[in-house]
Amino acid sequence: MVDLVVQRPEGLYCPPGHFYIDPWRPVARAVITHAHSDHARIGSGQYLAAAPSEGVLRQRLGEIHLQTLAYGEAITHHGVKLSLHPAGHVLGSAQVRLEHGGQIWVASGDYKVAPDPTCDPFEPVRCDVFITESTFGLPIYRWRPDAETFADINSWWARNASHGRASVLTCYSFGKAQRALSGVDASIGPIIVHGAVDPLNRAYRAAGVVLPDTRMVTEVQDKADLRRCLVICPPSAAASPWMRRFGDARTAFASGWMQVRGNRRRGGYDRGFVLSDHADWPGLMSAIAATGARRVIVTHGSIPVMVRHLGEQGLQAGSFDTEYGDDSVEADAQAARGAEAS
Structure with a gap:
């Protein structure tokens, strides 16, 4: 054959x-x-x-x-x-x-x-x-239920917001970013997305996928929002000048690779969330x-x-x-x- x-x-x-x-x-x-x-x-x-x-x-x-x-x-x-x-x-x-x-x-x-x-x-x-x-x-590699992971992400965001700090969640712009958006609690604060994420969000919404409201950083009117927001961006953006707008932000990476101890530390992130x-x-x-x-x-x-x-x-x-x-x-x-x- x-x-x-x-x-x-x-x-x-x-x-x-x-x-x-x-x-x-x-x-x-x-x-x-x-x-x-x-x-x-x-x-x-x-x-x-x-x-x-x-x-x-x-x-x-x-x-x-x-x-x-x-x-x-x-x-x-x-x-x-x-x-x-x-x-x-x-x-x-x-x-x-x-x-x-x-x-x-x-x-x-x-x-x-x-x-x-x-x-x-x-x-x-x-x-x-x-x-x-x-x-x-x-x-x-054995994943926890999403509900537990998103509870951890939302708790981290809420705690940072209470201290006047932005929460920067880095993840791949296609697929992971939209999945992350689908699971976060938008009542905690505003959600800002990077320019690499926004057009893909639009494609998802056009396909009928429900995502929370998001803004580009250039659309933020009240600068206080930059101190309590959740930021969704690709990993490379976390080390770019674009990040300066968020001041003393806390950073995290959402990836299955966070299952392995040491990957978060080597990436320089404050937190790692196992989401694949x-x-x-x-x-x-x-x-x-x-x-x-x-x-x-x-x-x-x-x-x-x-x-x-x-x-x-x-x-x-x-x-x-x-x-x-x-x-x-x-x-x-x-x-x-x-x-x-x-």
Whole structure:
């Protein structure tokens, strides 16, 4: 049997369908799992993605030739039946289901299984072969319920506000920022967002996602608001001149990487909140099991650990060497540099 997805220099390729999934080089036809910059890159001829991702894809990639599919809607291309299914990662994120020659493969992109009001929940898709990420593919990564994390964030903000200090919560501008906004208590004070975050908020709201009212710092009339506000910005903005407007602010980073002691200290943050848009170890294991796949291919993250563990569970486990991973951080850095005047 012919593998439905193979690795090529341009990216992950479907030979019978003559298209790529999240290619890292320009190609003629690209199926995109979500709009983070390591999975959605400019330069390809035609793009196919889930309908809810259209706004953020166009905001990040500009003018592209884009076809969208509703979740669960199927098309056939060169004999390959293709459909997109919710991945629960960010707005519009999708798993790619491929059916051809008696085989079903699913390429998951990035995913999480925890509830998130800003995107459709992860949908397990039965398949023969499952391509999984492994960003947090180590047993130490186990997320607390969101309610507990947001209670900690709101308590930190309220305490800072009572002392006349701004609370600067740094997080990736696409996905994490909107998820953070969806969980904070807007009654504590005004919410200010960085210029890299605001256009993505608009795309989320246009897609029907409910977010609290936010302002740009240039829209603040009462300077006292700058001493009790919550600021949502990308990590690079916390070390930029843009931060001077908030005086003696307190800073925090929201990320799954805050699970590891020392990451907050090395980043120079006052606080670290464990909040991830990726599945933790139990989430990865439950998602893989729910597919029923007997063959699993692991991409970006803790690949050797995942492959070894899955093999010990009796699965046929292997890996693809991809260029997915940290580009969303660099994209936020670039966006922050371009929006520091906002």
